[in-house]
Amino acid sequence: MPTHTADRQYVESLVRQIVGRVAQASGIQSPPLAVKPELRVSISARHVHLTDAHVEQLFGKGHTLTPGKDLFQDGFYAAKETVMIVGPRKRMLPEVRVLGPTRSFSQVELALTDAISLGIQAPVRHSGKIQGTPGCVLVGPAGAVELSEGVIRAARHVHMSFEEAAYYGVENGDLMTLKVSSPDCSVSFDDLLVRADKAAKLEVHIDTDEGNACNLDAATSIELKPQGDCKCKGH
Amino acid sequence: MPTHTADRQYVESLVRQIVGRVAQASGIQSPPLAVKPELRVSISARHVHLTDAHVEQLFGKGHTLTPGKDLFQDGFYAAKETVMIVGPRKRMLPEVRVLGPTRSFSQVELALTDAISLGIQAPVRHSGKIQGTPGCVLVGPAGAVELSEGVIRAARHVHMSFEEAAYYGVENGDLMTLKVSSPDCSVSFDDLLVRADKAAKLEVHIDTDEGNACNLDAATSIELKPQGDCKCKGH
Numbered sequence: 001m002p003t004h005t006a007d008r009q010y011v012e013s014l015v016r017q018i019v020g021r022v023a024q025a026s027g028i029q030s031p032p033l034a035v036k037p038e039l040r041v042s043i044s045a046r047h048v049h050l051t052d053a054h055v056e057q058l059f060g061k062g063h064t065l066t067p068g069k070d071l072f073q074d075g076f077y078a079a080k081e082t083v084m085i086v087g088p089r090k091r092m093l094p095e096v097r098v099l100g101p102t103r104s105f106s107q108v109e110l111a112l113t114d115a116i117s118l119g120i121q122a123p124v125r126h127s128g129k130i131q132g133t134p135g136c137v138l139v140g141p142a143g144a145v146e147l148s149e150g151v152i153r154a155a156r157h158v159h160m161s162f163e164e165a166a167y168y169g170v171e172n173g174d175l176m177t178l179k180v181s182s183p184d185c186s187v188s189f190d191d192l193l194v195r196a197d198k199a200a201k202l203e204v205h206i207d208t209d210e211g212n213a214c215n216l217d218a219a220t221s222i223e224l225k226p227q228g229d230c231k232c233k234g235h
Numbered sequence: 236m237p238t239h240t241a242d243r244q245y246v247e248s249l250v251r252q253i254v255g256r257v258a259q260a261s262g263i264q265s266p267p268l269a270v271k272p273e274l275r276v277s278i279s280a281r282h283v284h285l286t287d288a289h290v291e292q293l294f295g296k297g298h299t300l301t302p303g304k305d306l307f308q309d310g311f312y313a314a315k316e317t318v319m320i321v322g323p324r325k326r327m328l329p330e331v332r333v334l335g336p337t338r339s340f341s342q343v344e345l346a347l348t349d350a351i352s353l354g355i356q357a358p359v360r361h362s363g364k365i366q367g368t369p370g371c372v373l374v375g376p377a378g379a380v381e382l383s384e385g386v387i388r389a390a391r392h393v394h395m396s397f398e399e400a401a402y403y404g405v406e407n408g409d410l411m412t413l414k415v416s417s418p419d420c421s422v423s424f425d426d427l428l429v430r431a432d433k434a435a436k437l438e439v440h441i442d443t444d445e446g447n448a449c450n451l452d453a454a455t456s457i458e459l460k461p462q463g464d465c466k467c468k469g470h
Binding site: 156 | 351359360361418419420421422424425444445447450
């Protein structure tokens with residue numbers, strides 16, 4: 001029986017993939033999944049994305065990032081490397097994880113609590129939207145980098161495949177609400193940006209302040225729905 | 236005209252107070268306010284409540300708390316005194332504010348981010364419900380106190396008068412929802428416990444994680460309503 005179920009799931013998954021490809025190739029919207037996808041909510045602790053050049057400045061000429069733990073999204077990892085972040089008033093966070101692979105610009109993602117402890121006014125921004133954001137100093141074993149911008153509090157978002165987006169009735173760029181039921185501290189997070197991508201897997205990213213506000217580890221249920229999906233809006 | 240309005244408001248306020256007193260004296264429920272009360276949301280940073288005996292142990296024989304800044308609720312204040320909180324792995328927070336007046340038991344209120352940084356598993360509890368909670372060491376200029384229990388993450392709550400409770404249609408012990416609209420990070424906080432009291436003034440208390448999760452300083456609107464006050468519940 002388990003084998004039968006597994007085979008059947010495998011065949012269904014293949015069919016769905018093929019149907020998805022045909023639909024995409026012909027410009028038709030992805031069909032929704034037949035079953036509710038498994039919802040994963042991950043807390044992103046403070047971290048840094050670096051350019052190849054900054055990796056060399058911080059860790060030495062010719063250095064490349066050493067993949068440590070794989071992240072849930074395929075191809076992404078927590079590197080073994082960490083950097084010190086120094087704020088304008090010489091306050092610092094000693095060991096902040098670098099995530100890989102490298103990017104075309106460096107970016108520091110902090111929770112607001114981290115930013116306040118560093119004395120940096122980090123605005124809420126979606127990844128990549130760093131124009132006009134404050135900078136900081138990064139220090140590694142081989143040198144330092146002074147970023148003129150790039151310190152943000154990453155806005156909450158949800159990664160998903162096109163099929164998963166179709167299941168929820170949303171598209172890339174839409175907003176959703178994540179309701180976390182947790183003893184004495186339930187929270188509904190609005191403004192969750194949908195990042196739909198062919199290669200993405202369903203995963204909500206919130207920061208440590210958000211994860212702690214709802215005591216995510218103790219949560220008894222989580223629910224994801226399109227924002228404003230409530231007949232009582234305006235009540 | 237302004238004087239007339241002021242007089243009228245004054246008379247209305249007097250009438251309401253008198254009506255409230257009569258109603259309370261006769262055991263009738265408080266009448267709701269005629270106008271929407273002003274909603275204040277305060278972020279409680281980590282702090283400590285102490286007994287008289289612990290104040291003496293930490294600050295010296297015969298020492299009493301020195302009131303610093305008055306809090307919004309009448310009779311409460313941030314004292315000039317601070318203590319160091321030391322966690323089980325010798326990690327510490329160097330200057331945590333003491334709030335006054337003293338109480339019959341000592342209690343340490345931390346955000347979950349603070350508790351994690353100290354290595355303390357602080358449960359979400361309402362103030363006073365400290366049975367079975369972890370302890371910590373407090374250090375002051377004159378000595379140290381080892382608390383066997385009393386470290387909590389204070390559960391969110393809202394203080395209000397009986398008239399304000401009547402305005403919202405809630406009673407002491409009910410739960411409410413606070414919706415904070417904030418650019419890219421709006422949040423609805425459920426499980427907000429109503430603490431109605433004759434002497435209380437309308438004020439929501441959330442902790443720093445909660446305040447940072449919704450970037451309260453940047454909020455564009457706040458709304459308080461009874462929990463579950465939505466015809467779509469169950470959708």
